[in-house]
Amino acid sequence: MLSAAIPGILRSVLGPRWEFTLYGDDLTIEHPQRGTPYRPPGRHLLWAELLNRLEGAFADVGVPRADCLPLRWGRETELTISAVQALDPYLKERRGVPYRQGFLPQPVVRLTGPRDRHGNLIDGFLTSFVNASRVQPISDERSYGTVLDEWLTVLSRLGLHARHITVYGSLRVWRRQQVEGITLRYDHAGLPLGDIVLLWNGDDPTHMAVDLGTSLERLAWVRSRLPWNEQVFGPLGGAAPPAVLDAIRTVTLLVGHGITPAARGAGSITRRIAECIPPSAAALGLSTAVRHHHAYWDNFSPLASSWWQVASKVEAHVQRLTSGSP
DSSP: OOOHHHHHHHHHHTTOOOOOOOOTTTTEEOOOOTSSSOOOOOSSOOOHHHHHHHHHHHHTTTBOOOOOOOSSSSSSBBBBOGGGGHHHHHHHHHHOOSSSSSSEEEEEOSSOOBOOTTTTTTTTTTTTTEEEEEEEEEESHHHHHHHHHHHHHHHHHOOOOGGEEEEEEEEEEEEEEEEEEEEEEEEEEEEEEEEEEEEEESOOTSSSEEEEEEHHHHHHHHHHOHHHHHHHHHHTTSSOHHHHHHHHHHHHHHHHTTOOOOOHHHHHHHHHHHHHHHHHHHHHOHHHHHHHHHHTTTTTTTOSSOOHEEEHHHHHHHHHHHHHHO
């Protein structure tokens, strides 16, 4: 019943300027002016500027920013892997409120990004990134359409206009443990940008919520159309292979939050990622790269350790691996 209602709800909320194509369970929503070329803005935003614009645009549609979840999760996953985990008590346990709701720029760590035949992450994916999301309980399905419409308004404030957005996906309902849902994805001028998910408790659909998200890094990339490594790693982009830069970026986040290398638990993930940093890099010092990434992560949730403490701990660990010490 929910899936059958979605196309009509989206037509009603988005209005007549959108073209809908429904083929079986597959839905595509396109703008009639989708063929116009996208021209990136002349000035690329600093990370803090992009975050502030995003926060301000959400505030203008009545969505306040929420505090980040802890990076060490320790429930179904060792680490926070998605902003949607903020909805767990509301969706899974049918409590009155979630852990967080609103605009949530959540640092996360995932080891499952798609890779090329050489084992490198493909453009658009990182081991650690900011899951820029809107997570909130809703009272009815129409709010799902409203959240999408307001997101188009937010994107337009960033220079990503509706005519370049395509929404698509399957209306088939999926189920994961206690939660059911429908996922639609959206592109901007041919580049995948994110998704918007309607969620509800399988036993009590009145506990309904929306999870709309992208990664802040992908959002900046789609906006700028710079080469991926240049967009993400900035001046470090040519200093080392992307896999090494990705590992340093991630261990900076983990160690900065007090999750140091260990044999078990969350620390085992730090250890695994740190092993991707070659001993030669640690021998020359990681301070420049760690300082760069530490400043980035500090935009979202202040790290517990200073950049030099993080650099010292990571260098020491990599050098112990070189010497064969545990």
